[in-house]
Amino acid sequence: MFTPADDRYDTMTYRRCGRSGLDLPAIALGLWQNFGETTPYERQREIVLRAVDLGITHIDLANNYGPPPGAAERNFGRMLAEDLRDLRDELVVSTKAGYLQWPGPYGDGGSRKYLLASLDQSLDRLGLDYVDIFYSHRFDPTTPLRETLGALKTAVDSRRALYAGISSYSAERTQEALAVAQEIGLEVLVHQPSYSLLNRWVEEGDPNVLDVLGESGTGAVVFSPLAQGMLTDKYLDGVPQDSRAAQGGPLKEEFLAPETLERVRALNQIAAGRGQSLAQMAIAWVLRDPRVTTALVGASSVRQLEDSVAALDKLAFTDAELDAIEEHSVNAGINIWAPRSSDL
Template sequence: MKINDQQPLPNYIANETRYDQMPFRRCGKSGIQLPLISLGLWHNFGHNADFKNARTILRQAFDFGITHFDLANNYGPPYGSAEENFGRIMEKDFRPYRDELIISTKAGWDMWPGPYGNLGSRKYLIASLDQSLKRMGLDYVDIFYHHRPDPETPLEETMGALDHIVRQGKALYVGISQYSAEDTAKAHQILKDLGTPLFIHQPRYSMFDRWVENGLLDVLGEKGVGSIAFSPLEQGVLTDKYLKGIPEDSRIAKDGRYLKESQISDEVLSKVSALNKIALNRGQSLAQMAIAWLLKDERITTVLVGVSKPEQLADNVNAVKNLNFTETELAEIQKILV
C-alpha cells in the first residue's frame, strides 16, 4: 500500500457527538440496529491505495456515526489486502471502540488456487474466515456472509457451514449476498431449523438495478431478514460526476474493471441529467437522492457506500437529512427510470 506518513495523523479520539448524527434502523427481527449508511472497503483500501487517506476515511466514518465496516476476503487489490490494511487501522485507531463496531467479511468468490478456494463448500468458508480473522487481527467478526450463490454445492452444506461458524464463536451473525428470492427463502428455513437465524441479505440495488423488487424484498420483509444494499450509486454513474465528461481521477479512467466508458451512453446520461434536476430541486446532490430513494423502503436496513475521498463520504452521509419523497417526485423519478 502507498504509505503517506510523512505527516502522521494525530492519535484518534472519536467524535463525542457521533451518535447524534446518524439514524439507525433495526436489522430484520434481530436485536441489532445498523446505521442508515455503512462503509464498504471494496475499493480504495488495498495495497494500491494511499494508507493515510484510507485511515482518514475510516476515522471520518466513525465520527459521522457509521459503526458498520464491510469487507470481503478478496477485496484489494491484491486479494486480502483490504483486510490487512483494515487490521492495521483497527489496531492504530479503533481497538478501544471494538464493541461499538459491526465488522463484516465474506467468502464466495475465488480467493486462492485449486478447488477449495472458491464458491460455497464448508471447507472453503471455514478456512477463508480463519484467514480473514488473522489478517484483521480479530477474534471474531460481527457478520460473516456467503458472498454469492453456488449452484454446485448443496445449500444445506453452505448454510451448515455458516451455522457452524456461529457456534465456533467466529461470527455473531450470518448473511448471504445476491441470492434469489427463492434461494433466500430456502436458506432462511435451513438456518432457522439449525437454530442460527439468517440475519441479513446484501443485494446489489440502485435506481438503475432493481432486480430485488421482483420478489426478494417481499421475502426479506416476510421472514424478518435485514438488508444492506450495495452499489447504490452504480459505481458513480448516479452522481453528477460524468455529466461533463470523464474526469481523470474517476474510476472509469483509473480502473475499468467494474465500470467502462461504454456504459456511460447518451441515454444513460440523459436519465442521470433528469434525475439530477429533481435532486437539486430537493436540495440534494444526485448521490444523496439515490441513497435516500433506497432508504425510503423500510425493508432496506442500511445502504453500503464506497468512497475514495473524505468529501464524498460527507456528501453521502448528508442523504439521511432528507429521506422523504412527495408522490409527484416519486412519479417523476419512475417515469425517468422506465
C-alpha cells in the same frame, strides 16, 4: 490512538436490522474499492476515522477486497490495532467469502472447506477473534445450500462470527436458504443485494427479494446505491479520462450509454429540485423502503463520505418526486453480479 468525537451518535440514523436485536446505521462504509495497496494508507485511515466520527458503526469487507485480495482486511486490521482497539465493541465488522480467493479447488464457491478456511484467514488479517457478520458472498449452484448454511452455522456456533448473512441471492434462493437455515437452527440476520435507481432487480418477481426479506424479518444492507459512481456528478458530461470507467474495472464504459446518461442527467435535475446532490437523492431513494436497513456506500475521500452521509438530512419524498423519479429509474444492465449468483 484515535480519540472519537463525543457527539458521534447524535446525528446518525440507526435502524433495526429486520426482526433481530441489532441496530445498524442507515449508512455504512464498504471497503470494496479504494482500500487496497493502490490507495495511500493515510487516505484510507482518514476516511475510516471520519466515518466513525460521523456515527458509522458498520464497516463492511470481504476476503477478496483489495487490490490485491485481502489487502482491505489487512489495512483495516492495522486501523483496528492502532486506532480503534478501544472501540471494537462499538463497531460492527463484516466480511464475506464466496468468490475466487486462492488457486485450486478449495479457494472459491460455497463449500464448508472454503468458507471456514477463508474466515480464519480473514480473522488473521483483521487481527480479530470474531467478526460481527459473516456472509456467503454468492449463491453457489455446485454446493448444496445445507453445506453452505451449515458452514455459516459453524462460524456462529464457534463464535468466529456473531451473525450470518447472504449476499446477491435471488428471491427463490433466499427462500431456500432461509428454509434450510431454519431446519439447521441458524438465524440469517441479513441479505446484502445490489440496489440502486439504475439496478432494481430486487423489486422484480412475485415474490421479489424485498418481499421475501420483509416477510421473513431479515434485514437488507444494500450495496452500490450509487451504481458504482454513475449516480454522482462525475459522468453528467461524459466519461472523464481519470474515471473508474475509463481506466477499466467493475464499472464498464459501455454501461454509460447515451440513453443511460440522459436518465442520469434527468435524475440530477430532480435531485437539484430537492436541494440535494444526485448521490444524496440516490441514497435516500433506496432508504425510502422500510425493508432496507442500510445503504452501504464506498468513499474515495472524506468529502465524498460526508456528502453521502448528508443524504440523511432529507429522506422524505413527495408523491410527485417519486413519480418523476420513476420515469427515469430503470434497470440499465449494470448488475455485474447477477450471472454469478442472483441469476442462478
